[in-house]
Amino acid sequence: MSTTVAAYAAPAANAPLERTTIERRAVGAHDILIDIKFAGICHSDIHQARDGWGEGIFPMVPGHEIAGVVSEVGPEVTKYKVGDKVGVGCFVDSCRECEYCEQGLEQYCVQGMTGTYNALDKNGEPTYGGYSTHLVVDENYAVRIPEGLALDVAAPLLCAGITLYSPLKHWNAGPGKKVAIVGLGGLGHMGVKIAHALGAEVTVLSQSLRKKADGERLGADHYYATSDPATFEELAGTFDLIVSTVSAPLPLDQYLGLLKVDGVFANVGAPEEPVSLNLFSVIGGRKTLAGSMIGGIAETQEMLDFCAEHGFGAEIEVIGAEQINEAYERVLASDVRYRFVIDTATI
Ligand code: NAP
Numbered sequence: 181m182s183t184t185v186a187a188y189a190a191p192a193a194n195a196p197l198e199r200t201t202i203e204r205r206a207v208g209a210h211d212i213l214i215d216i217k218f219a220g221i222c223h224s225d226i227h228q229a230r231d232g233w234g235e236g237i238f239p240m241v242p243g244h245e246i247a248g249v250v251s252e253v254g255p256e257v258t259k260y261k262v263g264d265k266v267g268v269g270c271f272v273d274s275c276r277e278c279e280y281c282e283q284g285l286e287q288y289c290v291q292g293m294t295g296t297y298n299a300l301d302k303n304g305e306p307t308y309g310g311y312s313t314h315l316v317v318d319e320n321y322a323v324r325i326p327e328g329l330a331l332d333v334a335a336p337l338l339c340a341g342i343t344l345y346s347p348l349k350h351w352n353a354g355p356g357k358k359v360a361i362v363g364l365g366g367l368g369h370m371g372v373k374i375a376h377a378l379g380a381e382v383t384v385l386s387q388s389l390r391k392k393a394d395g396e397r398l399g400a401d402h403y404y405a406t407s408d409p410a411t412f413e414e415l416a417g418t419f420d421l422i423v424s425t426v427s428a429p430l431p432l433d434q435y436l437g438l439l440k441v442d443g444v445f446a447n448v449g450a451p452e453e454p455v456s457l458n459l460f461s462v463i464g465g466r467k468t469l470a471g472s473m474i475g476g477i478a479e480t481q482e483m484l485d486f487c488a489e490h491g492f493g494a495e496i497e498v499i500g501a502e503q504i505n506e507a508y509e510r511v512l513a514s515d516v517r518y519r520f521v522i523d524t525a526t527i
């Protein structure tokens with residue numbers, strides 16, 4: 181039998197989020213029931229709650245940075261037991277048999293992953309995310325939160341952490357590599373921490389120098405303002421890898437000019453409008469313009485273990501559920517330091 185639980189939902193596109201109740205499915209043979217403790221606010225929640233990426237499914241309960249404790253397990257569950265600390269990120273299912281699912285790249289599943297919210301599950305039922313008190317999920321789509329990582333600072337790792345870890349690893353950020361992170365928000369601040377921990381020389385490219393001291397404390401070696409045209413002259417041809425986390429369209433040609441020969445510009449920001457590109461920007465210098473989307477389950481576990489080993493989670497501001505709408509406005513104004521996390525006890 182399904183259970184009625186409390187949640188915060190956007191009743192329609194662009195409407196403020198409000199308290200409501202939703203149904204969670206009965207705990208199936210391979211499912212775990214999670215008592216959600218904390219849920220991060222990702223900029224993707226705002227894009228989707230406002231139909232920025234196309235028509236959403238409403239009411240929408242956003243939230244794909246979920247940290248909590250297992251409170252019930254189905255009879256066939258082998259990986260988790262009651263009391264375990266677990267996380268759930270951006271997807272809760274995939275086909276499990278395509279070449280990408282088999283390689284642990286479930287986020288690129290040929291059939292399409294099932295989003296944690298704003299998606300339909302295999303039975304055609306809408307999925308509801310982490311701005312809620314409980315979640316039922318297949319054990320194969322949860323990850324273990326290691327000892328030593330508190331649940332509140334771990335929550336943002338489930339999206340912001342893995343979204344930066346995956347491209348940084350894929351394009352070999354490490355000793356001897358010059359890496360730039362564009363945008364010091366939720367994703368960007370995790371990019372700085374992870375790239376630094378991987379041993380790369382890290383530069384932040386932010387709109388202004390307002391957050392320079394924070395960026396350096398988080399692990400940046402250099403910090404530049406992109407509002408200053410001199411930045412693009414001074415840093416021309418500098419980087420092996422640039423990861424952009426910017427939520428708005430960027431003048432790509434300018435940024436591609438900052439790469440070395442064979443350099444990679446990996447975009448993870450997901451702006452609502454298309455960008456323009458002069459192809460000469462990649463021809464000269466044999467440059468790569470690439471994208472990357474979150475990470476698979478195994479890599480998410482690897483990232484959590486990496487963060488625990490290095491002793492860091494996210495920099496967070498914990499809020500009550502009644503502050504969600506205000507937090508959205510602050511994220512849109514780039515006024516976030518560096519992730520809002522909802523204490524779900526307040527829902
Ligand atoms: P965020 O906390 O709002 O951070 C974005 C940062 O981008 C801001 O803090 C700001 O940094 C910079 N920025 C914002 N507007 C800008 C503009 N007009 N020009 C230049 N820089 C600007 O958002 P987030 O949660 O990190 O998410 C960032 C983007 O990634 C969103 O579009 C989100 O949907 C997307 N995303 C993608 C994936 C994926 O798998 N690829 C996963 C999660 C999120 P400064 O103040 O330092 O300039």
Ligand code: ZN
Pocket residue numbers: 222223224225244270339340
């Ligand atoms: Zn996200």
